Amino acid sequence: MGIEARPPGRPRDADADTAILDAALELLIERGAAAASIEQVARRAGVTRATVYRRFPDKTQLLIAAVESTYGNPPPTPEIRDLEHLLTGWAAALADPRQRRLLRRLYGAFEDYPEIAAAYEKQLGSPRSDARTAVFEQARDNGELPPNTDPQVLLDILTGAGWQHLITRPDTSTPDDVEQYLRAVLHQAGFTPETRRDRAPRPIKE
Amino acid sequence: MGIEARPPGRPRDADADTAILDAALELLIERGAAAASIEQVARRAGVTRATVYRRFPDKTQLLIAAVESTYGNPPPTPEIRDLEHLLTGWAAALADPRQRRLLRRLYGAFEDYPEIAAAYEKQLGSPRSDARTAVFEQARDNGELPPNTDPQVLLDILTGAGWQHLITRPDTSTPDDVEQYLRAVLHQAGFTPETRRDRAPRPIKE
Numbered sequence: 342m343g344i345e346a347r348p349p350g351r352p353r354d355a356d357a358d359t360a361i362l363d364a365a366l367e368l369l370i371e372r373g374a375a376a377a378s379i380e381q382v383a384r385r386a387g388v389t390r391a392t393v394y395r396r397f398p399d400k401t402q403l404l405i406a407a408v409e410s411t412y413g414n415p416p417p418t419p420e421i422r423d424l425e426h427l428l429t430g431w432a433a434a435l436a437d438p439r440q441r442r443l444l445r446r447l448y449g450a451f452e453d454y455p456e457i458a459a460a461y462e463k464q465l466g467s468p469r470s471d472a473r474t475a476v477f478e479q480a481r482d483n484g485e486l487p488p489n490t491d492p493q494v495l496l497d498i499l500t501g502a503g504w505q506h507l508i509t510r511p512d513t514s515t516p517d518d519v520e521q522y523l524r525a526v527l528h529q530a531g532f533t534p535e536t537r538r539d540r541a542p543r544p545i546k547e
Numbered sequence: 548m549g550i551e552a553r554p555p556g557r558p559r560d561a562d563a564d565t566a567i568l569d570a571a572l573e574l575l576i577e578r579g580a581a582a583a584s585i586e587q588v589a590r591r592a593g594v595t596r597a598t599v600y601r602r603f604p605d606k607t608q609l610l611i612a613a614v615e616s617t618y619g620n621p622p623p624t625p626e627i628r629d630l631e632h633l634l635t636g637w638a639a640a641l642a643d644p645r646q647r648r649l650l651r652r653l654y655g656a657f658e659d660y661p662e663i664a665a666a667y668e669k670q671l672g673s674p675r676s677d678a679r680t681a682v683f684e685q686a687r688d689n690g691e692l693p694p695n696t697d698p699q700v701l702l703d704i705l706t707g708a709g710w711q712h713l714i715t716r717p718d719t720s721t722p723d724d725v726e727q728y729l730r731a732v733l734h735q736a737g738f739t740p741e742t743r744r745d746r747a748p749r750p751i752k753e
Contacts, residue, residue: 373658375582449655451714452579458714494731501707508657508664525700530735
């Protein structure tokens with residue numbers, strides 16, 4: 342990108358912040374929460390350990406901040422129009438190889454670093470879950486999902502199917518592959534796309 | 548258990564085998580595949596590292612053998628009578644705290660030790676998956692599941708719901724708790740228990 346003029350403010354600090362968070366996220370993805378260390382992060386970010394510790398009291402807090410930084414802090418409020426929009430968005434996220442590795446690392450971190458998973462869930466997962474269950478309720482009300490649909494159960498089903506995809510399908514899966522997979526899951530859960538239900542019968546030639 | 552007479556055969560070797568595999572499994576559950584080491588296993592088993600290396604060329608092979616040993620090698624062929632039997636058996640397994648930790652560790656090991664997950668899947672997962680999909684087919688054929696049920700998709704749904712349960716519900720979940728959870732998932736997937744469908748209407752008093 343070439344050399345850019347530093348913006349005013351506290352430029353050196355902001356540079357170090359970015360370098361530290363980027364390095365922490367890379368190391369989390371490459372090695373996992375247990376194997377990543379403050380020392381490795383400092384080295385990769387080109388700063389001293391003291392510089393890292395001035396910002397983060399320990400590795401857990403650093404990794405939480407790194408995860409938050411990748412999803413935005415605060416993350417944008419998810420806007421999901423309908424079930425089709427939910428499907429394509431979810432499929433795109435699950436087809437991103439880097440995202441896949443990060444999600445597997447987050448699952449793997451659960452046992453020893455539950456605070457990281459909790460932070461992810463609180464910051465990103467919870468508002469997104471609300472947006473998703475709202476879409477399920479809407480789809481149930483307009484007949485795309487069975488009347489006895491439980492939005493929370495359906496969220497567990499799709500989220501779980503995502504975890505399953507991450508360890509049983511290749512990281513080269515395309516958004517179309519993942520969408521087909523998620524669509525089959527939704528179909529088994531009673532999803533009938535509106536287009537299919539509303540399709541007018543073909544005019545009969547007279 | 549008191550001091551028992553050694554059985555004939557190669558008792559010392561067998562003792563060492565058991566001690567090594569038990570120690571490896573414990574360490575896998577406690578620390579995860581990345582943090583567990585041959586040295587720790589040897590120390591906990593009360594043998595030298597050389598004793599471990601005579602049996603297993605590396606940590607991966609040792610952990611694979613440890614996982615195999617806990618499920619039996621070869622594992623017993625699963626016999627699942629019907630969907631109710633599948634539900635209660637699955638719920639019992641998922642409500643075992645030690646099993647829960649092991650499963651989370653297996654998921655967590657996927658990124659750096661895919662061979663362990665592959666061995667688990669090949670040895671235990673695959674025959675069990677076959678037994679489960681056979682039950683889904685049977686349930687579909689007798690009307691407990693919708694006619695358009697895809698047994699493979701349903702297996703992904705239930706397996707995924709299991710992964711989701713492992714990181715969102717407490718390890719104190721009882722078999723009843725887990726069964727209720729899995730039952731809600733199956734219900735959303737169109738499961739209608741036979742007892743409900745076949746219940747005769749109550750006789751009307753005349």
